[in-house]
Amino acid sequence: MSDNRYGVHEDEVEIERRRLGMLAEARDPRTRRILNSTGLSPGWRCWELGAGGGTVSAWLGRRVGPDGSVWSTDVDLQFHRPVLPNVAVEQHDVARDPVPEAAFDLVHARAVLQHLPERDQVIETLWDALVPGGWLVVEDGAFASFAEQTLPEPYATVHRYVASGAISEWRDPEYGVKLPGRFRDLRAADIEIIGDVWSMRPGEPGGEWWFLALERAIPRLVEAGLVTPEDGDAALAQLRAPRFVMMSTVSIAVLGRKPST
Ligand SMILES: C[S@@+](CC[C@H](N)C(=O)[O-])C[C@H]1O[C@@H](n2cnc3c(N)ncnc32)[C@H](O)[C@@H]1O
Numbered sequence: 449m450s451d452n453r454y455g456v457h458e459d460e461v462e463i464e465r466r467r468l469g470m471l472a473e474a475r476d477p478r479t480r481r482i483l484n485s486t487g488l489s490p491g492w493r494c495w496e497l498g499a500g501g502g503t504v505s506a507w508l509g510r511r512v513g514p515d516g517s518v519w520s521t522d523v524d525l526q527f528h529r530p531v532l533p534n535v536a537v538e539q540h541d542v543a544r545d546p547v548p549e550a551a552f553d554l555v556h557a558r559a560v561l562q563h564l565p566e567r568d569q570v571i572e573t574l575w576d577a578l579v580p581g582g583w584l585v586v587e588d589g590a591f592a593s594f595a596e597q598t599l600p601e602p603y604a605t606v607h608r609y610v611a612s613g614a615i616s617e618w619r620d621p622e623y624g625v626k627l628p629g630r631f632r633d634l635r636a637a638d639i640e641i642i643g644d645v646w647s648m649r650p651g652e653p654g655g656e657w658w659f660l661a662l663e664r665a666i667p668r669l670v671e672a673g674l675v676t677p678e679d680g681d682a683a684l685a686q687l688r689a690p691r692f693v694m695m696s697t698v699s700i701a702v703l704g705r706k707p708s709t
Pocket residue numbers: 453454468471472497498499500501521522523524540541542543557558559560563564
């Protein structure tokens with residue numbers, strides 16, 4: 449059994465459940481469009497890794513039908529929702545546990561690789577897991593422009609600390625930008641690169657995935673002496689103000705196909 453290096457503290461479980469739910473609600477429609485663009489069909493064998501709440505795995509299970517299958521893995525399954533019988537849910541650390549070779553028509557990871565120190569080896573493992581002709585789809589963020597956008601103080605300072613990774617779970621907040629190069633290194637065919645940003649508002653899934661993360665991060669910044677308790681409270685009030693809006697991270701999806709010959 450793997451330990452959880454991604455690290456959800458016991459007292460943060462409910463906030464993380466809500467955060468993953470918001471992330472899924474905000475991102476799933478786009479992810480479904482991207483995955484459909486590979487030609488995803490009944491009978492395909494898919495691997496959804498770092499599945500989180502399992503909403504993409506559940507959708508894949510419906511799309512591939514009873515003749516297809518989905519391997520839905522995560523190092524931490526406590527947030528995974530129930531799924532159809534053709535979706536096998538397994539606790540699995542992609543950086544440490546065995547992965548079958550040439551087994552999948554589609555491998556997908558969203559907001560996972562940027563958290564893993566071993567991401568460059570892991571992407572090769574994902575590639576090896578594909579059958580010839582199979583598709584790798586990786587979605588990751590790019591945080592630099594997100595961190596540097598103009599925002600009101602004191603939220604601006606708090607935001608920059610968290611977005612630039614001073615106190616964060618991810619290990620490479622710019623991994624989305626590096627993905628196209630990694631796909632070229634893998635000699636992927638038919639590479640497509642898709643990027644987008646969206647409006648983040650309080651009370652909406654597109655904003656709450658981040659605002660909930662800040663609610664967790666601000667007490668740690670205060671504890672570390674980087675932000676005063678007053679500025680922490682004021683920053684939270686600013687981003688919870690009814691008309692507040694800001695720009696999201698840049699979300700980058702890269703698709704590539706393993707050549708058949
Ligand atoms: C930001 S969440 C994204 C969840 C989901 N992919 C989504 O987009 O809604 C990152 C996920 O990666 C998982 N994870 C972290 N390290 C992992 C590892 N070594 N192997 C498998 N999953 C891992 C976490 O447990 C978490 O569910």
